[in-house]
Amino acid sequence: MNKNISHLYQIAQKESRKIIGLMSGTSLDGLDIALCEISGSGQNTAVKLLEFETIIYSEDIKIEIRKVFAKKNIDFEQLVVLNEWIGILHANMINDALKKWNIPACEVDLIASHGQTVLHAPKFLHQLEKFPNATLQIGDGDHIAVKTGIITLSDFRQKHIAAGGEGAPLAVYGDYFIFGKKGENRIMLNMGGIANFTYLPASLNPEETFVTDTGTGNTLIDLFVKHNFPEKSYDKDAEIAKNGKVNQILLYHLKDHDFFRQSFPKTIGPELFGYEYVQNAMLKSSQNTISVEDLLATLTRFSAETIAEAIQLAVKNTSYRIEDFKIYISGGGANNPLLVRWLKELLPCHFYKSDDLGISSDAKEAVLFAILANETVSGGAFNFGTKKGIPSITMGKISLPD
Ligand SMILES: Nc1ncnc2c1ncn2[C@@H]1O[C@H](COP(=O)(O)OP(=O)(O)OP(=O)(O)O)[C@@H](O)[C@H]1O
Ligand SMILES: CC(=O)N[C@H]1[C@@H]2OC[C@@H](O2)[C@@H](O)[C@@H]1O[C@H](C)C(=O)O
The missing domain is CATH 3.30.420.40 (ATPase, nucleotide binding domain)
Known part of the structure; x- marks a missing residue:
């Protein structure tokens, strides 16, 4: 068995997992990093926020993201290079935060990365008959996994669309279980x-x-x-x-x-x-x-x-x-x-x-992504039913460090 898969299998069976949740939202103010200790899954999920940090984006980062952010017509090359660059930037920010908290990477089980939304286009907005709901978050998870050495889940919203949603909001998957x-x-x-x-x-x-x-x-x-x-x-x-x-x-x-x-x-x-x-x-x-x-x-x-x-x-x-x-x-x-x-x-x-x-109002969305990763690895049994448009799915793509 690949050693990463066997590691993941062990993580899934642990009583509790240390998961870093990441969120950088539409305000482009910075990257929220929440280190959580999560036990259980579904309605038995318990979260302890161990550390939290917002790394403020420099003017340079904001300028580069704004070149493509929420725009219909963009320089395609800029989008492609940003996808890699943001992954690397986020990985460096995590490594810096871990150093600051004095926590070795090997003590962290998983990273859950939202990425940077660059365009959100539900059908209602794009109004293109033959095309589905669409959304795009960039900052590739492979960079984060390779640079931190931690198994990383990313790109959570695509599965929600695949299952009939608009890719957002995902907050309910954390709010229902925790609050x-x-x-x-x-x-x-x-x-x-x-x-x-x-x-x-x-x-x-x-x-x-x-x-x-x-x-x-x-x-x-x-x-x-x-x-x-x-x-x-x-x-x-x-x-x-x-x-x-x-x-x-x-x-x-x-x-x-x-x-x-x-x-x-x-x-x-x-x-x-x-x-x-x-x-x-x-x-x-x-x-x-x-x-x-x-x-x-x-x-x-x-x-x-x-x-x-x-x-x-x-x-x-x-x-x-x-x-x-x-x-x-x-x-x-x-x-x-x-x-x-x-x-x-x-x-x-x-x-x-x-x-x-018990969850700081600034950290709540980053914690949500840690909960989503926890469900993917160790839960996924809860059924939200069919009435209110919450697909009962687990989300996130898995990147292995090597
Ligand atoms: N003291 C304050 N007074 C007024 N507004 C504030 C204050 N502190 C923060 N804000 C507002 O909150 C914004 C940042 O909010 P937040 O970090 O929750 O956004 P986000 O996560 O990027 O957004 P989203 O949830 O839509 O992705 C700032 O851009 C500012 O408008
Ligand atoms: C596409 C996208 O990034 N949407 C964000 C954004 O920020 C707030 C709101 O719009 C929400 O729909 C969503 O994020 C939160 C974390 C969510 O999915 O619940």
Whole structure:
């Protein structure tokens, strides 16, 4: 037997596994590295976050990724060289983190790498009749396995598409196992570049559970901050938006898109919520001369209202009362005080952070990928049913170190 396969077999049989989960999201802010100790699988999964680190991307990395990110027309060679380069960069970042934590690579069982999403194209967006849902994450897992010496799982989203999904959101596969609690209505709301939530009703009936994107989280806020203040990359603590006034006419036009009328589950990315989207809404509403403060207040409100309305819709027509839901927020948007204040005003729910359930709100998505790898290697028995579009599959391609 190949020694790597025999190693993998041993890892699968261990009581607990040390797995590094990696996430670099749509905000292009950096690579989140979460070292987890995971035991069990499915609903018996238990996760301990041992170490966590965000390695901030240098300006050079951001510039190179932006050349292809969320764009329809790109330099094809740039995409091909980036696929290798990001794999190497991520591997180096892991090696540096392990050195910093004083943990030898041989003590880590697996790496679970999300890669960098460069284009997310569900059918709803590309509208090409004969083509399926599509998404692309780059940063090849072979580089990570070879450079770290650790068996690496990567490219998790393709199997989800192969099984009938849109390749996202995958959060439910971690949220259900780790945060689902019978007798408690919970919503796990992640506000990254794009916002999404997992609906975990008190029944914990997998056929009632679902996950969906709601629209933009921080992506448009970040974009227009950068556009107006090139030295800034986001509206820290909503300092700019706080000085503005929501422009209701523009807000109405921002919300007037078919994506918001589509049923759950649905996914989206910065491919839709980009510069042109806001420009179009400004033109339609004749509000193209508003101040940058008012624009950022309006974009922040746009995120708050679309998230709140999606959550209200999720609970509507069920036997549950929205007042009984606990919302656990995570992602960078959880640090935006204006966004959070508006959410609290719009939703009569109880608000917490995912930290209150033991997983830091910044680390939650990286931990998710460690859980997905754990399922692939050692679980995969749980059945989510057929009603809510969650394929019962395990995900990730396996790269061996030599
Ligand atoms: N103190 C803060 N005030 C306001 N916004 C903040 C603050 N801290 C973080 N953010 C926002 O959070 C963003 C980063 O969020 P996060 O790292 O969750 O995104 P991501 O993982 O790249 O996105 P996605 O989940 O869509 O892939 C920043 O770009 C910024 O907009
Ligand atoms: C295609 C893609 O990378 N989607 C991300 C993105 O970031 C948030 C939202 O859009 C979500 O759908 C997804 O990530 C999380 C981790 C998910 O799959 O659950």
